[in-house]
Amino acid sequence: MSSNKKYWKSVEELNENSSIVETLKQNEFVEEIPTDEFLGDKDTLESSSTTRRDFLKYVGFSTAAASLAACEGPVIKSIPYVVQPEEIIPGVANYYATTIANGFDFASVLVKTREGRPIKIENNSMAVANGSANARVNASVLGLYDSLRVQGPMRGQEAISWTELDNAVMQKLEALKGSGKDIVLLTQTFASPSTSKLISEFKEKYGNVRHVVYDAVSESAALDAYQAKYGERALANYDFSKAMTIVSVGADFLGDWQGGGFDSGYAKNKVPNHGKMSRHIQFESNMSLTGANADKRVPLTPTQQKIALAKLYSYVVGGSVSGDLPEALDKAVRQAASQLKKAGSNGVVVTGLQDVNAQTVVLEINEALKAKAFDITSPIQTRQGNDKAVNALVADMKAGKVGALIMSGVNPLYTLPNASDFAEGLKNENLTSVCFSMKADETASVATYIAAAPHYLESWGDVEMKKGHFALTQPTIRPLFDTKQFQDALLKWTGKEESFHDYIKQNWKTSIVSGGSFNKALHDGVFVAGSSFGGANAGSSTTTEITSKLNDKKDRTWVGGIIHDAAVGVGIKEEDKDSYTTTSTTTSNVGTLSGVSTPSGGDAARALAASAKTSELELTLYTKTGMGDGQQANNPWLQEFPDPITRTTWDNYLTMSAQDAKKFGVKNWHVATGGLNSSLVELTVNGITEVVPVIIQPGQAVGSLGMSFGFGRKNGLKEEMQTGKNAFPFYQNFNTVQSNVSLKVIPGEHEFACVQLHNTLMGRGDIIKETTLEIFNTKDKSHFNAIPVVSYNHEEIPVTSKDADLWDEFDRSIGHHFNLSIDLNACTGCGACVIACHAENNVPVVGKEEIRRSRDMHWLRIDRYYSSEESFAGDNEKKDNISGLSSSLSEFGELEQASDNPQVAFQPVMCQHCNHAPCETVCPVAATSHGRQGQNHMAYNRCVGTRYCANNCPYKVRRFNWFLYNGNDEFDYHMNDDLGRMVLNPDVVVRSRGVMEKCSMCIQMTQKTILDAKRDGREIKDGEFQTACSAACSSGAMVFGDINDKDSKVAELLEDKRMYHLLEHVGTKPNVQYHTKVRNTTEA
């Protein structure tokens, strides 16, 4: 049975004696609203200088003045083009394919432009390489219209011209020629063939040039391991659509692990298909997005993860490793290993541990499994940072060995753990530093020159995301400011007159498209070179070709799914190790890597297993889905984007397990408005101390802590966006796991702005349905997706039957009838849809204070529910548990305690567009009404703001405009400055104060699709209808379409046995379908 599970949203709800929960069930607020304090105080009222008569006078006067002012209409000017560009028709959107490559996010996208303004980022369906647009990429368009952008080149605080800057820099570079001092290019990962070529030409001209690639969040360990094994500095590519068993040890691969973009492949096998779906086992310490999606999640500390991985290696590949794991964990590892072995080449292992040994072990396991999902023919190029080179640079800078430092796409003073050393080096008066930056950020503001850089939507560029998979960046708008991109400046400094556009074109024509059409590649945005490995960039002088030959595979034979030589007990023999022949190394990195020795898998595993816990607590640093590495910190959409797990906006924090919280005396509590408060702790990591708030995170491994990067930035940010605490100073040795951690609670409290935690479920736990694969495969629908019944003439009838209906059904069989289908299995909770909805529908940002008062405006929210396996009847997990050794029972029981390791489910909720909508019947002015096409309309200009509709909505999806967010200095977000307003969608009205708003099912998009068809005089094909969220969903969880078109996918989904409607027993007949979440709990 499915619905016996107890769902809960916050830890508070688990406390059965909680008065807060009881109060919230009855009242809107936890505490009485202090109206009496105000109204009952006669003295205060009487001492007011405004008498009743005065008040009435003011009211009368302002009413009269307002009506008089309204009588005169404004004169509106229309200014047409002088010469209208041929491709622009006012009122019609143009789309351009381009690519974001900001060093952290890499994705091929389509940019929607209106009247020459980019207004929205969409997925480029032609891009087969990884990297569909995530939430940050969707939000990146707003960065273009950031009012704090640097508007021209500057020397310190003084604005200068590009000629001045160019001359000064070129003079300096010439002077440094042969001076013994280095010219250093410190850049983000460009992964750009043309930029690499350009840099090598720059090197040729000046000689003493060093190019250091720096990733704020480093994947250096994985790169080193891969390079050692395969001779190429890249990352293995994983195609999870080819994996049926996925074991992840600390890899948040649905987040930003190794560049991200794996979610669409992962989601493909998460949907039960002919009784089969993938099984995902996650070993991790923080509750990550990936762990939340796992079929089985095992919380364990980072040190335990290392041992677990070593053991996994020994179980799968062979060899014995030492290392102690609690019995329960060891069992979980054994189960995972046996499942992997059973899956054979359908299994895959990944890890996020920043440890060369761990990464090597994973490569070995995948090799041994011959994992289909493991792809080394087209490795990922989007992380190339080299920690050692960065450290060497900092040392050289301090020693005064660097004469010129040219930075692009990096902010080391914010992201470097040893930022003070870097700052010291930067202060050296013989060092000229040029920082290409869009902002006067921490680094740019102290650099000698700020070279104002354009946004990627104003730039040219090319990217090789995966080997052989190329993408182009093209400008979608003329530069808004006096900016110049790094590559254009570099061309100039190399003494070339051409632009980077010409340079790319030339380079592509000669070495990439080779005979193909550059224009076609530009139109598509992507280009895939011939499928053969190595031939991808044949002839390209950008990255010198590397050929890895894998030999000596013959000794390892695959028998019955077990590695033959595993029995030998030493893992892979030294002489068996893959030998590779490297014809040359990459040119873009300094060759400090030659020193990396290649440990064999067995050695690596043993080294891993030897890792011991050095302190009571271990800290795992991670990146949030919303903020990433923090380069978009001035983006209000992302600041207000709720974290998928903690549902917290505008903040970062320390996550801690409930046990540890009890131990240290850390508390979380709700206050009158429903807002969450927490204690403050003083966190000390390797001697660096910071005061941080704490969120008690269910599922956090005991003895581990988590904290996210990307917050705590100060420079180049609006005051409102300077949120959270910077975690980069803790990032010693570029290792996301830090062990020398201590903390103590200090007085004071912190106010969080969380969504979803303000109210309770009101006992409607059946809002989400889930089941196990076993039940789904063996039982019929009534077992896992029963339709609620009501009594009618003393007979039980399903609520969906006609007799149970209070209302007459409206005939919707003619024309279109839209339905949105949401598959809870495929939904990973990534939140791309949330930002896409913001961009498409001009949803305002309300700020931290308002969110805390539960006045968030998200039309689309992704609810996160925790559930405990305790009450999950028929749960195999529990059976296993009981059959286990009695000695392990206590430990295992501990592992499975309600809030210690909950299961997580995500449920996107937007207006359900009920056919029997409760909101429509209570509106006194008929501002909300129903259309024949199934959409619940909202006429904003008719709304008088009674909010009856919001109160009567069982799904709580209606949002009230408490303020005029687009013209109020209190809300200094993008809608309040002329630049930020350029992102607004001109087809959707910007709502005013006092008006209710909600999801419209993107009626502007459906109407446009219909109109286009009418104009062409044709019928509409399935798939043409889209909403912003369904178009943004790369995992295929959201499908939109017309159910009156019987051949459409959404009509087929309507008949699916997993299909249910939210709160079906209420009888609202929604037009949004949900598909029961199925978990694959089958142990091997």
Place this chain on the structure above:
Amino acid sequence: MKKPYQSLEVNSTNNMKQVIHRKLSATIFRLSLVILLTFSMTLSAQEGDPAKGKSLFNANCAACHKLDKKMTGPALRNVEQRLSDDEGLDRDWLSAWIRNSSGVIKSGDAYANKIYNEFGGAAMTAFPQLSDEDISNILAYTAEEAKAPAAAATTQVGATQASGSGDSVSNKLILGALAVLFALLAFALILVNKTLRKFAEAKGVDIETEDKSVPLWKAFAQNQFLVLVTVIFFLLASAYFVYGYLSQVGVDQGYQPVQPIHFSHKIHAGDNGIDCKYCHSSARVSKTSGIPSLNVCMNCHKSVYEYTGETTAEYTKEFYDGEIQKLYAAAGWNDADQKYSGTPQPVKWVRIHNLPDFAYFNHSQHVTVAGLECQTCHGPVEEMEIVSQHAPLTMGWCINCHRETNVKVKDNAYYTKIHEELSKKYGVEQLTAAQMGGLECGKCHY
């Protein structure tokens, strides 16, 4: 009108100079040629028909040439004569040029290349289809003496003015005569009254004085019922008018702002019959009809540099020509050099039809899909000298139209199925926009 002549003069003196600098040996040769050409020209003048030539000229040449003004190509008044006088080029050269100018240029002909370069390296379109007779007709037309059109225009205007004032004079006369007549009548009545009173006095008849009973206002004030009814009446009436007043707030029907350039839709859409969508082309595909960009204006106004149509006292030819000059200034077009200066001044038109932001309206839905005439909503724009807002643009107005208008479903595959099913359901032959769902809130408000 003077300007073109001036430029012509300048041209010819320039040519003269060049001629003077030529070698003496050529002079004799030229002399003989001149004689020959004069002969041939007189011949052609005799054989060509200027009337036919005019129509041919308008059909083939007028896009780039004017008689008295340099345009895309040179001014063509007396072109044959000038060529033979100044350049010594004969009819054969001209014919060759007309039929295949690029051929002549390629042959290396000096004058051909000079002209080619002077006019920006754009070769003249070849007209191989023109016969010798056609060419002689055209040349005959170009050889006609220039008329004095300005004078003619003035007389015309004068005439209309005269006739106009004549009308008003007669009206005043009639009115005056009537007034005098009424005055006489009144005077006669007073006289009669006086005389009758005198008679009565003389005969001793008492004239009844007015009744001394309660005055009417007092009687009214005493009748409470009447007061109540009146008060209610006045209240209702004022409510009616207040309501009427308030509901026109924000309705700008008849809004007729002064535009930065006096653009006459009457001349363009009416007199010249230009299709609305030639300029407002985005109405076919976009939500906005689009205010034409200045390059669209310049498509025609590169050659239409003066107004030649009907004029009135208010809107004279000078006025209209001045407005065209404003356009040139805005587009950065130098009419004398036939070149763009590159410093345009975008025109800030005053928007007339302002729908509120919360109402979504799409032109292409109405223009392309429904096939409505622009005039349905915008009124007889082709008769408007200054455009004003014809329709109230209120929601009631939209809705009424949606209720009354049938959906145009013919030859539109999108509608085939839905129209068949819906019309069956409603039991009608033709569905209105309202029945198709055109009254739903969300169709216009989102």
